[in-house]
Each structure stands twice: as structure tokens, then as C-alpha cells.
Amino acid sequence: MIRFDNVSKRYPNGHQALFGISLHIRQGEMVFVTGHSGAGKSTLLRMIPLLERPTTGQVLVNGINLNRLPRRRIPQLRRRVGMIFQDYRLLHDRSVFDNVALPLIIRGVPPQEVGRRVRAALDKVGLLDKEAVEPITLSGGEQQRVGIARAVVSRPPILVADEPTGNLDPELSWEIMQLFRDFQQVGVTVVIASHDLELIRRMRQRVIVLERGRLLDDVPAGST
Amino acid sequence: MSESVSRRSPGRLRRSVNAFASSHGRALLGSLGRLWRTPLNTLLTIAVLGVALALPTAFLLLLSNLQGVTAGWRTDARLSIYLEPGTSPERYPALLARFEQDPQVAAVSLITPEQGLEEFRQLAGMEDALALLDANPLPAVILVWPAAGLEPQAYEALAARAQQLPGVEQVQLDREWIQRLAIMVELAQRVTLVIAVMLGVAVVLIVGNTIRLGIENRREEVTIVKLLGGTDAFIRRPFLYEGCWYGLGGGLLALLMVSVALLLLRGPAAMLAVSYGSSLRLAGLDWQGAGLLLASSVLLGLVGSWLAVGRHLREIEPR
Numbered sequence: 001m002i003r004f005d006n007v008s009k010r011y012p013n014g015h016q017a018l019f020g021i022s023l024h025i026r027q028g029e030m031v032f033v034t035g036h037s038g039a040g041k042s043t044l045l046r047m048i049p050l051l052e053r054p055t056t057g058q059v060l061v062n063g064i065n066l067n068r069l070p071r072r073r074i075p076q077l078r079r080r081v082g083m084i085f086q087d088y089r090l091l092h093d094r095s096v097f098d099n100v101a102l103p104l105i106i107r108g109v110p111p112q113e114v115g116r117r118v119r120a121a122l123d124k125v126g127l128l129d130k131e132a133v134e135p136i137t138l139s140g141g142e143q144q145r146v147g148i149a150r151a152v153v154s155r156p157p158i159l160v161a162d163e164p165t166g167n168l169d170p171e172l173s174w175e176i177m178q179l180f181r182d183f184q185q186v187g188v189t190v191v192i193a194s195h196d197l198e199l200i201r202r203m204r205q206r207v208i209v210l211e212r213g214r215l216l217d218d219v220p221a222g223s224t
Numbered sequence: 225m226s227e228s229v230s231r232r233s234p235g236r237l238r239r240s241v242n243a244f245a246s247s248h249g250r251a252l253l254g255s256l257g258r259l260w261r262t263p264l265n266t267l268l269t270i271a272v273l274g275v276a277l278a279l280p281t282a283f284l285l286l287l288s289n290l291q292g293v294t295a296g297w298r299t300d301a302r303l304s305i306y307l308e309p310g311t312s313p314e315r316y317p318a319l320l321a322r323f324e325q326d327p328q329v330a331a332v333s334l335i336t337p338e339q340g341l342e343e344f345r346q347l348a349g350m351e352d353a354l355a356l357l358d359a360n361p362l363p364a365v366i367l368v369w370p371a372a373g374l375e376p377q378a379y380e381a382l383a384a385r386a387q388q389l390p391g392v393e394q395v396q397l398d399r400e401w402i403q404r405l406a407i408m409v410e411l412a413q414r415v416t417l418v419i420a421v422m423l424g425v426a427v428v429l430i431v432g433n434t435i436r437l438g439i440e441n442r443r444e445e446v447t448i449v450k451l452l453g454g455t456d457a458f459i460r461r462p463f464l465y466e467g468c469w470y471g472l473g474g475g476l477l478a479l480l481m482v483s484v485a486l487l488l489l490r491g492p493a494a495m496l497a498v499s500y501g502s503s504l505r506l507a508g509l510d511w512q513g514a515g516l517l518l519a520s521s522v523l524l525g526l527v528g529s530w531l532a533v534g535r536h537l538r539e540i541e542p543r
Binding site for chain 2: 049051072079080083103105109110150
């Protein structure tokens with residue numbers, strides 16, 4: 001589903017974020033990417049929806065070489081990759097419903113279907129009663145669940161989450177992880193960057209460990 | 225990707241058309257709603273646009289009114305034929321007949337010295353001056369109106385023929401100043417065109433700058449929509465409609481301003497016309513003119529927003 005072939009990334013300021021990373025994430029896999037801050041977790045994740053391009057090497061998503069993806073096709077790629085951020089990135093001048101509906105509106109889904117699917121997504125994350133409120137009035141955990149509802153409402157085959165529980169307490173983090181597991185169990189490929197080792201251990205999934213831009217370890221699922 | 229393969233089926237097409245229409249409707253109303261929520265900014269921008277659009281419209285209107293007037297004068301371009309002083313009144317009919325029979329002449333009229341004197345007398349302040357004269361110094365005058373659409377050469381030939389007639393002292397062509405007027409009107413036309421182009425550019429720049437600020441204010445939203453897979457067209461659309469709304473608002477305001485200005489000028493203009501013995505009425509914009517004004521305002525708004533959008537949306541890349 002996602003393949004990194006000898007991927008290196010050097011930023012214009014000279015900082016080398018990744019050194020020759022090669023790895024393969026299969027469809028329906030749930031993968032944690034961990035490492036210290038600055039290890040290159042975010043850079044790795046951001047290459048999947050083409051928020052970042054490798055300096056050398058190539059990234060393939062669903063068999064498509066992203067190096068050869070023309071600019072006008074990038075929206076199509078991003079529609080297939082649901083993204084979740086540590087800072088949620090919600091629109092604060094719009095209701096929860098409108099935030100979650102945005103990916104469907106971008107795709108031109110008919111209005112009646114939008115309502116149905118947004119409510120299904122909000123129901124899944126347990127925020128059905130909050131659809132009319134503004135995100136700013138919600139707690140951090142609730143905002144992150146809005147972010148997750150927005151990422152999954154268009155049923156993308158891939159979910160990419162960059163430190164999704166970075167601002168949440170352990171109990172809320174565990175709940176969020178259970179949500180990701182639910183999506184994985186219906187066949188979604190889930191890639192999560194996290195430095196919460198305790199949480200990762202409890203999840204018993206495949207763990208990719210980065211250190212200063214190099215692949216340090218790749219631990220298969222169920223081995224911890 | 226796999227989506228593009230199945231896109232050709234008819235159901236898919238209808239869905240695409242519906243999605244297209246609903247997306248446009250959303251952008252159209254959404255952009256209007258956004259303008260509505262910041263009424264002060266919107267009104268200020270529209271006021272500036274209205275003034276910029278009203279000025280060339282008013283000039284053009286003034287010009288077309290002026291042209292209407294001078295067109296009337298042009299057909300009035302008559303010859304004044306002054307007879308030698310002391311020409312016997314018995315000779316008038318023969319002279320008049322010469323002109324009446326000319327196919328290039330539309331109408332002929334005679335002003336006898338007595339009638340001329342009477343006209344003078346009616347002008348205020350002339351009474352005393354005339355009292356000083358022993359005899360009537362005025363010659364008889366034959367006024368000749370050439371046939372409509374007479375060529376300038378034929379007009380001059382007519383004047384030359386009149387000059388040859390016995391008893392004619394002088395022929396005066398009321399033409400030179402009309403030519404000068406025509407040149408001045410043409411000059412005014414050019415000036416108006418230049419002003420219209422400059423103010424049109426101003427409208428484009430004003431809308432462009434307003435849209436640029438709008439994009440700047442909504443940077444986060446644009447970023448998120450790009451992250452979620454919004455196409456350039458999808459992101460561009462509400463801004464383009466916003467530009468159209470600004471153009472339409474400015475055009476409507478310009479229409480209003482020009483109409484009010486016309487209403488204020490109509491009274492004095494009518495009085496001026498009466499003093500010249502004319503029943504001229506100041507003409508406003510007809511439906512066609514109003515439609516043209518609104519259409520060009522919307523177009524200028526669209527061009528302005530297109531320029532801003534093209535330049536600035538590309539700069540915003542999600543991070």
C-alpha cells in the first residue's frame with residue numbers, strides 16, 4: 001500500500017531529516033512510527049500525502065510513484081489519505097458539522113448524503129450531540145475526535161496521524177487509539193507517529209523506530 | 225487512480241453535473257454570505273468601486289447627450305445670406321424663389337430689415353441704442369437650410385452660388401464652429417475613453433487587492449482545504465464569485481449615483497435648453513446601457529479576483 005524506497009530528505013536549510021529509508025506498509029496494517037523528537041517521524045508521514053517530497057528515493061502509494069504525480073493530481077491523492085494532526089487543524093469559524101462535512105463538500109457529495117455520512121462519522125467518534133457547536137468550545141480530546149471524524153468521513157483507504165494524542169491524557173489517548181484500531185479492522189491502513197512508548201507497547205502493533213533520520217528498528221506486530 | 229476509470233458511466237456523469245452545480249451554488253451564496261457578514265468592509269469597497277465606475281459612465285452619458293445636441297445643430301447648419309443694404313423689397317421674391325427651387329435646399333426664410341430691427345428691439349438694452357439711429361441700418365437676410373445630409377462640398381458650392389447672385393453682399397456659413405465643436409466632441413470622446421480605461425484598471429486593482437486580503441485572512445482555511453484534497457478550482461471558485469459580487473455591487477451603486485446626478489442636473493439643463501430655444505431633455509441610461517454597465521462591472525470584478533487568486537493561492541502550500 002505504501003512503499004518507501006531509499007528515501008532521503010534534506011531541507012533547504014541544510015538539515016538532513018531522513019537517510020535512505022526503505023520500508024513497506026501493507027494494506028490494512030496499523031503501524032506506529034516512533035523516535036525522539038527530530039528523528040524524522042513527521043517528515044516520513046508527510047511524504048505520504050505529498051506535503052513533503054523526498055530529495056532522493058521514491059515513495060509509492062497504492063502503486064503510484066509520487067515523484068511522477070503531476071501537481072493537478074495531488075488533490076486526488078490527498079482525498080485517499082485521511083490526515084489527523086496534533087493541533088487538530090479545525091476551522092474555528094464553523095460548526096463541528098461543517099468541519100466534518102468539508103471533505104465531502106470538496107468531493108461534491110450531494111447534500112442529503114453529506115448529512116447522513118457526517119452524522120455517521122460523528123456517531124462513530126461519540127460526538128453526535130455536538131454537531132452544532134463550534135470546535136473551540138470542545139475539550140482537546142473532543143476536538144481530536146472531530147479531527148478524526150473529518151479524516152474518516154470520506155472513507156479513505158489510508159489514515160495518517162501525526163502525534164494524534166500528543167496533547168491528551170493517557171485515558172483519552174487510549175480511547176483515540178481504540179478508534180484507530182476500529183478503522184484498521186475494517187481494512188484501513190493506519191500510520192501513526194507517536195513518542196508515547198507506553199501507549200505503543202499496549203497496542204501491540206508494528207513499530208518503526210527512527211533515530212536521527214535513520215531506520216533503527218522495525219518491530220512486527222504482537223512481538224512486545 | 226481507480227476513480228477515473230468508472231467516471232464515464234452515465235449515472236456518474238449526472239452525479240458529476242449535480243456536484244458541479246451544487247458546488248457552484250455553494251460558492252456563489254457562500255461568497256455573498258461572507259461579504260454580508262463584514263458589511264462595513266464590503267460597503268467601503270463597493271463605494272470605491274461605485275465612484276470609479278460612475279465617473280466614466282457619467283462622462284459617456286454627458287458625451288452622448290452633447291452629441292445628440294450637436295447632431296441637431298448639424299442639420300441646422302444654415303446659410304445666412306445678407307443682401308446689399310437698400311435692396312428693393314420687390315426683388316426679395318425672385319431671390320427667395322431661386323433658393324426654393326434648388327433641390328439642395330430644404331427651407332428658406334426671409335428676415336426683412338424691419339423684422340430684424342424688431343428682433344433687436346426685443347433684446348433688453350437695445351432699445352436706447354436703436355433710438356440713436358436715424359435709419360434702419362440692417363440689411364435683409366435670407367436664411368437657407370440645406371437639405372438634410374448634404375455633403376460639405378455641396379454645402380460650400382451652394383454658398384458659392386449664393387455669393388454670385390446679384391444683390392447678395394455676403395454669405396455666412398454657420399459651419400466652421402460646428403466643425404470645431406465636432407473636433408472638441410471627438411477630443412472629449414478620447415479623453416473619456418482614456419479615463420474609462422484608467423478607472424477600469426483601478427477597479428481591477430481594487431478588487432484584486434480586496435480579494436488578496438481576503439485570501440490572506442482565510443489562509444488557514446485554504447491550507448486545510450488543500451490538505452483535504454480540494455482542487456485549485458474548488459479553492460478559487462468562492463474568491464472569483466466574491467470578485468463578481470464586488471463588481472455587481474459597484475456597478476449597481478454607479479447606476480444609482482449616475483441616476484441621482486442626472487436627476488439633479490435635469491432641471492438646470494432644461495432651463496439652459498429653453499434659453500437656447502431648444503426642448504432638449506437630458507437623457508439617462510437606457511436598459512441596454514445599464515445592462516452594459518453592470519456586465520462590464522462584473523467582468524472587471526472577475527478579472528481583478530482572477531489576477532489575485534492566480535497569484536496568491538499557489539503561494540499557500542500546506543505545512
